[in-house]
Amino acid sequence: MGFSGLTIGQYLPGGSILHRLDPRTKIIGVTGLVVMLFFVPSFAGLGGFAALVLALFAVARISPAYALRGIRPLIVLLVFTALLNTFFAPVADGHVLFRFGPLMATMEGLRTGLFVAARLILLVVVTSLMTFTTSPVELTDGLERLLRPFQRLGVPGHELAMMTTIALRFIPTLLEETDKIMKAQMARGAEFDRGGVLARARAFVPVLVPLMVSAFRRSEDLALAMEARCYRGGAGRTRMNELRWQAADVVAFLVMGAAAAAVVWVRR
Amino acid sequence: MRSWRRGARAVAEPLLECLEVSHTYRRGTPFEATALQGVTVRIVAGQIVAIIGPTGSGKSTLIQHFNGLLRPSSGVVRVNGMDLWAAGADRRRARQQIGLVFQFPEYQLFEETVRRDVAYGPRNLGLDEVAVAERVDEALRQVGLDPHRFGERSPFTLSGGEMRRVALAGVLAMRPQALVLDEPTAGLDPRARRELLDRIEAWHRQGITIVLVTHNMDEAARLAGHVIVMHEGRVVLQGAPAEVFGREADLRAIGLDLPLAARLVRELRRRGLAVGDALTMTQARRAILTALRGRDHGV
Amino acid sequence: MRPGPGAEPFIAVTDLRHVYHPDTPQAVVALDGLSCTIRAGEYVGIVGGNGSGKSTLARHLNALLLPTAGRVLVGGLDTRDRQAVWAVRRQVGMIFQNPDNQLVASVVEEDVAFGPENLGLAPAVIRERVDEALGAVGLRHLRRAAPHLLSGGQKQRVAIAGILAMRPACLVLDEATTMLDPQGRAEVLATIADLNRREGITVILISHALDDLLDASRIIALDAGRIVLDGPPHEIFDRVEQAPGGRLDAPAVVTLARQLRQDGVPLPPGIFRIEALADALVAARGARRG
Numbered sequence: 001m002g003f004s005g006l007t008i009g010q011y012l013p014g015g016s017i018l019h020r021l022d023p024r025t026k027i028i029g030v031t032g033l034v035v036m037l038f039f040v041p042s043f044a045g046l047g048g049f050a051a052l053v054l055a056l057f058a059v060a061r062i063s064p065a066y067a068l069r070g071i072r073p074l075i076v077l078l079v080f081t082a083l084l085n086t087f088f089a090p091v092a093d094g095h096v097l098f099r100f101g102p103l104m105a106t107m108e109g110l111r112t113g114l115f116v117a118a119r120l121i122l123l124v125v126v127t128s129l130m131t132f133t134t135s136p137v138e139l140t141d142g143l144e145r146l147l148r149p150f151q152r153l154g155v156p157g158h159e160l161a162m163m164t165t166i167a168l169r170f171i172p173t174l175l176e177e178t179d180k181i182m183k184a185q186m187a188r189g190a191e192f193d194r195g196g197v198l199a200r201a202r203a204f205v206p207v208l209v210p211l212m213v214s215a216f217r218r219s220e221d222l223a224l225a226m227e228a229r230c231y232r233g234g235a236g237r238t239r240m241n242e243l244r245w246q247a248a249d250v251v252a253f254l255v256m257g258a259a260a261a262a263v264v265w266v267r268r
Numbered sequence: 269m270r271s272w273r274r275g276a277r278a279v280a281e282p283l284l285e286c287l288e289v290s291h292t293y294r295r296g297t298p299f300e301a302t303a304l305q306g307v308t309v310r311i312v313a314g315q316i317v318a319i320i321g322p323t324g325s326g327k328s329t330l331i332q333h334f335n336g337l338l339r340p341s342s343g344v345v346r347v348n349g350m351d352l353w354a355a356g357a358d359r360r361r362a363r364q365q366i367g368l369v370f371q372f373p374e375y376q377l378f379e380e381t382v383r384r385d386v387a388y389g390p391r392n393l394g395l396d397e398v399a400v401a402e403r404v405d406e407a408l409r410q411v412g413l414d415p416h417r418f419g420e421r422s423p424f425t426l427s428g429g430e431m432r433r434v435a436l437a438g439v440l441a442m443r444p445q446a447l448v449l450d451e452p453t454a455g456l457d458p459r460a461r462r463e464l465l466d467r468i469e470a471w472h473r474q475g476i477t478i479v480l481v482t483h484n485m486d487e488a489a490r491l492a493g494h495v496i497v498m499h500e501g502r503v504v505l506q507g508a509p510a511e512v513f514g515r516e517a518d519l520r521a522i523g524l525d526l527p528l529a530a531r532l533v534r535e536l537r538r539r540g541l542a543v544g545d546a547l548t549m550t551q552a553r554r555a556i557l558t559a560l561r562g563r564d565h566g567v
Numbered sequence: 568m569r570p571g572p573g574a575e576p577f578i579a580v581t582d583l584r585h586v587y588h589p590d591t592p593q594a595v596v597a598l599d600g601l602s603c604t605i606r607a608g609e610y611v612g613i614v615g616g617n618g619s620g621k622s623t624l625a626r627h628l629n630a631l632l633l634p635t636a637g638r639v640l641v642g643g644l645d646t647r648d649r650q651a652v653w654a655v656r657r658q659v660g661m662i663f664q665n666p667d668n669q670l671v672a673s674v675v676e677e678d679v680a681f682g683p684e685n686l687g688l689a690p691a692v693i694r695e696r697v698d699e700a701l702g703a704v705g706l707r708h709l710r711r712a713a714p715h716l717l718s719g720g721q722k723q724r725v726a727i728a729g730i731l732a733m734r735p736a737c738l739v740l741d742e743a744t745t746m747l748d749p750q751g752r753a754e755v756l757a758t759i760a761d762l763n764r765r766e767g768i769t770v771i772l773i774s775h776a777l778d779d780l781l782d783a784s785r786i787i788a789l790d791a792g793r794i795v796l797d798g799p800p801h802e803i804f805d806r807v808e809q810a811p812g813g814r815l816d817a818p819a820v821v822t823l824a825r826q827l828r829q830d831g832v833p834l835p836p837g838i839f840r841i842e843a844l845a846d847a848l849v850a851a852r853g854a855r856r857g
Contacts, residue, residue: 012298066298135673135674136673137672137673137674137677165671165672165673166671168673169670169671169672169673169714169715172713172715173667173715176715177375180370181375181376183332183337183370184368184370184373184376185376185388186337186363187335187337187363187367187368187369187370187439188363188388188389188392188438188439188442189360189363189364189388189389189392189393189442190388190392191360191392205378206376206378206388207378209378210375210376210377210378213375213378213424214375217668218665218667218668221663221665221668221669222668222669222671224631224663225661225663225668225669225671225726226671226681227631227656228629228631228656228660228661228663229656229660229681229682229685229729229730229733230653230656230657230682230685230686230733231681231685232653232685236685236687237684237685237687238684238687238688238689238690238693239680239684239690239693240676240677240680240683240684240690240693240694240697241677241690242690322750323718323719323748323750323751324718427617428617429617454746454748455745455746457616457617457775457776457814458775458776458777458778458816459616459814459816462816483748483749483750484749486819523750525749528819528820528841531841532820532823532841532844532845535841535842535844535845536845536848536849538845539845539846539849540849541845541848541849541852549819549822549823552823553823553826553827553830556827556832556848557827557830557832559852560832560848560851560852
């Protein structure tokens with residue numbers, strides 16, 4: 001129980017260059033890296049990519065081991081993906097390693113399985129590099145600014161950003177509350193880890209109902225408080241921290257460009 | 269539970285004991301935080317114990333060890349002699365014996381009717397419907413709610429004070445030996461606060477051991493026979509109220525104040541009026557009258 | 568810099584009536600023909616039991632609720648005037664009961680900036696106001712902190728800073744101390760007393776505990792949607808227990824002083840602080856000796 005094991009999505013405050021980059025740079029950068037990741041054709045390419053990611057972690061002064069901890073909850077998924085690819089990769093004539101009933105594992109399949117798994121791990125690690133170095137608030141601001149040109153096309157950038165801001169503000173509160181309600185019901189003899197799926201699902205009703213009631217009450221209170229503070233939507237609103245491009249952002253884009261060029265060159 | 273053991277050690281064996289209990293949250297992450305450090309407390313059956321301390325001193329973390337909701341990072345917790353974290357320990361039984369009521373417990377109500385909500389605990393104990401119904405009625409009466417008037421109502425239509433009492437009934441219906449209450453009067457208006465304190469005293473007279481976590485020194489002084497003071501995850505002071513509240517400088521150093529009556533006595537002494545000790549307003553009244561009259565006749 | 572209570576009423580409430588769910592079987596009369604005026608710079612405590620209408624009254628003061636009948640004027644503006652709503656809310660800031668449910672952003676200074684951002688101020692101006700407001704509540708050192716990691720008292724002070732950054736003339740605290748521990752309560756009370764004294768901000772503090780209202784210059788007691796007592800604290804405290812409704816408890820010092828008077832100790836009326844009681848008791852001893 002508890003949510004303390006999760007490292008995905010966590011922000012680790014710090015003062016590195018990566019921490020100080022404009023959030024828009026980091027959003028575009030990570031998106032770019034993820035796209036590149038899917039174009040990297042070989043293990044050697046993945047190695048190069050991993051080296052780049054490791055370098056970025058060094059720049060951010062965060063231990064890559066900490067990012068790997070974020071993978072732990074995904075191990076089942078990783079193993080499953082690797083096995084699926086090992087057995088079902090469309091291979092014309094691979095060297096058969098072993099058979100398992102009707103299933104057949106080929107050398108080619110195993111390679112594909114490991115490749116896909118490695119790619120997934122890098123995907124998680126590269127994304128967590130962004131969340132580790134960017135506070136949720138900056139992330140939201142960055143998204144809002146990136147979406148601003150699309151506001152005219154009906155993309156509700158401000159509303160999305162405001163929703164995200166509020167969600168980020170209340171997620172810790174609601175997690176704490178969930179923990180507290182679970183414990184309160186356990187003090188009344190509840191058990192959340194016994195019985196079949198149905199019994200477990202039913203055991204959560206005494207947690208979910210109070211949580212919903214509380215969430216509704218909180219949202220009503222918050223709406224009232226926002227109204228009392230003259231909130232009336234995005235129109236006419238200004239921001240205390242306007243985002244501004246810095247020299248470091250230009251450097252970051254140059255690094256990205258170099259990496260993209262490398263990928264193109266490898267695939268040539 | 270064997271009778272020879274009971275007979276021989278009934279006085280010595282506390283209902284609940286924590287020995288050198290430490291607790292660290294989020295161990296091994298950059299957010300690691302030590303909440304308790306080597307805490308040893310014993311709660312003897314029949315006591316009213318107050319746990320006081322500033323916010324963040326570890327009070328809430330400590331009481332969650334009392335019924336095995338939290339596992340100590342090190343140290344031992346025993347309820348009626350049973351080590352809660354020994355292999356095969358029956359923690360559900362400990363949770364029945366030590367009834368824990370969180371702060372603002374009305375936020376944990378979930379059923380459609382008051383009766384069904386209060387029945388949740390006894391049902392989890394596996395009792396039959398007759399026994400459950402009997403306990404629900406009894407618990408509702410213990411909190412001063414008429415089962416016939418309130419039983420079929422939705423808890424969400426009640427006033428805040430009534431909801432709090434329903435939540436308390438939900439724990440009383442487990443028939444615990446001890447009731448651990450985290451800030452039970454928080455947010456109540458003065459009258460509801462006084463009524464609840466009277467009820468807590470009544471439960472104590474019925475034989476329930478009471479552990480009261482409170483910020484309110486007046487409540488601690490009025491109810492408790494034993495006061496435990498916590499600061500930064502440690503027990504820094506414990507003893508009878510007169511003893512603990514006699515250490516004004518120590519309490520001030522950790523941001524705690526004296527009960528109102530003791531503050532009045534202090535002010536009077538500062539002004540040269542020799543009054544006796546007082547922890548409650550009733551005691552203060554008596555001490556002041558004695559001081560004033562004593563002077564009249566004595567000089 | 569201190570304007571002091573002006574002669575002109577800042578808030579004028581006339582025959583205010585508020586009915587929840589009107590014209591249904593669940594109709595509840597929350598305010599029943601209530602009238603009062605509050606001058607700029609006053610520190611008014613409003614006290615009442617559950618259902619006395621005190622929160623409903625608070626919400627009329629910044630147009631979160633509109634009168635069923637009667638009229639509320641804030642700085643000369645009628646709250647029913649749709650054009651005036653935002654001007655009214657700009658002048659009258661509101662702090663609510665639950666410290667967790669009124670902070671919007673996950674960084675303290677971002678939250679304080681929320682109000683000024685809604686007013687459309689320039690970034691530099693917002694920055695200046697945010698720093699000033701955090702300074703006024705003594706939380707500048709926590710400006711980058713996450714609200715959920717603060718104590719209750721700190722959260723309420725962040726909420727107060729968020730209102731101050733909008734530069735209101737009046738602060739309404741609707742049971743804002745109810746959920747706090749004694750330390751948090753003391754922090755909030757000291758903060759608003761200071762704002763009233765130093766900045767001349769009008770304060771309306773609503774509570775169910777008279778002990779919170781010792782700093783007020785005037786106390787209004789409500790019962791069943793009407794005003795039952797209105798006057799300075801030293802006049803009100805001795806009379807609260809006789810007030811209609813009977814849900815109010817006098818502060819403990821007042822009760823003790825009354826009991827001692829019954830015991831024959833000659834104490835003057837209007838005692839509600841420990842220091843005053845100690846002074847009076849010492850004086851009473853002197854009188855007896857002489």
